[in-house]
Amino acid sequence: MAAPPKKPHLRERYDERQREVLDTCAGVLARHGYHGTSIDDLIAATGLTRGGLYHYIGSKPELLSRVLADLMAPLLEQARPIVEGPDAPATAIERLRALTRLWMTHVEEHQDHVTVFLQERHTLEQDPSWDEVRGDRDAFEALLTTVLEQGVADGELRLADPGLTALGLLGMVNHSVVWFRRGGRLSAQQVADGFVDLLLGGIRA
Incomplete structure (x- = not known):
C-alpha cells in the first residue's frame, strides 16, 4: 500500500x-x-x-487486517470514557447500559465489518497483524468486565463470574449482526436496552 x-x-x-x-x-x-x-x-x-x-x-491480507482494525479501534476509543472518564455515568448499571448502547450502535453502523470479524478472525489469528486487533478486542472485553466487577463491589449486581457474564453479553451483541436490520422493528438502542434488561433480570441485587 x-x-x-x-x-x-x-x-x-x-x-x-x-x-x-x-x-x-x-x-x-x-x-x-x-x-x-x-x-x-x-x-x-x-x-x-x-x-x-x-x-x-x-494486499488482501492488509485489507482484512485494516477492516478488523477499523472496527475495534474506534469502538475502544469511545468506550473508555464511559468506564474511566471524568464524566462517566454514576452507577455501574448506567455504565453497563451506556457501553452496550454504544456497542450495539457500532454494530448497526458497521454491519459488514462485524460480519467479516466473525467470519474471518481465525484467518488472521496467527498473523502478526492480528496483534493490534486482538489487543483492542481484549481491552474492550476488560472494560466490560470492569463495569460488571464494579457493580458487584458496589452491591448493584450479584455475579459469580463477571468475566463469564461479559463473554455472554459479547456474544449476544456481536451475533446480533446475523438478524439485526436498520429500520426494523427495534432500533439499535432498543436492542441494547433489551439485552441489558435481560441480563439484569437475573443479576440485579
Whole structure:
C-alpha cells in the first residue's frame, strides 16, 4: 500500500476515499468471504484499477487486517470514557447500559465489518497483524468486565463470574449482526436496552 500524501488537504481527500474503498471492500468480504473474494471482485466493486486498489488497501491480507482494525479501534476509543472518564455515568448499571448502547450502535453502523470479524478472525489469528486487533478486542472485553466487577463491589449486581457474564453479553451483541436490520422493528438502542434488561433480570441485587 502506497504512503498517503503529506499535505493536509490531499491527506483529507485520501483518507475520505480510502474510507469509502474500505467500506465497499468490507461489504464484498462480508458477502463472499475472504477466500471467496478475488482481487477482480474488489476492483469491480470499487471501480478502481488494480494499481488504484493497491494504492488504498495494499494486499488482501492488509485489507482484512485494516477492516478488523477499523472496527475495534474506534469502538475502544469511545468506550473508555464511559468506564474511566471524568464524566462517566454514576452507577455501574448506567455504565453497563451506556457501553452496550454504544456497542450495539457500532454494530448497526458497521454491519459488514462485524460480519467479516466473525467470519474471518481465525484467518488472521496467527498473523502478526492480528496483534493490534486482538489487543483492542481484549481491552474492550476488560472494560466490560470492569463495569460488571464494579457493580458487584458496589452491591448493584450479584455475579459469580463477571468475566463469564461479559463473554455472554459479547456474544449476544456481536451475533446480533446475523438478524439485526436498520429500520426494523427495534432500533439499535432498543436492542441494547433489551439485552441489558435481560441480563439484569437475573443479576440485579
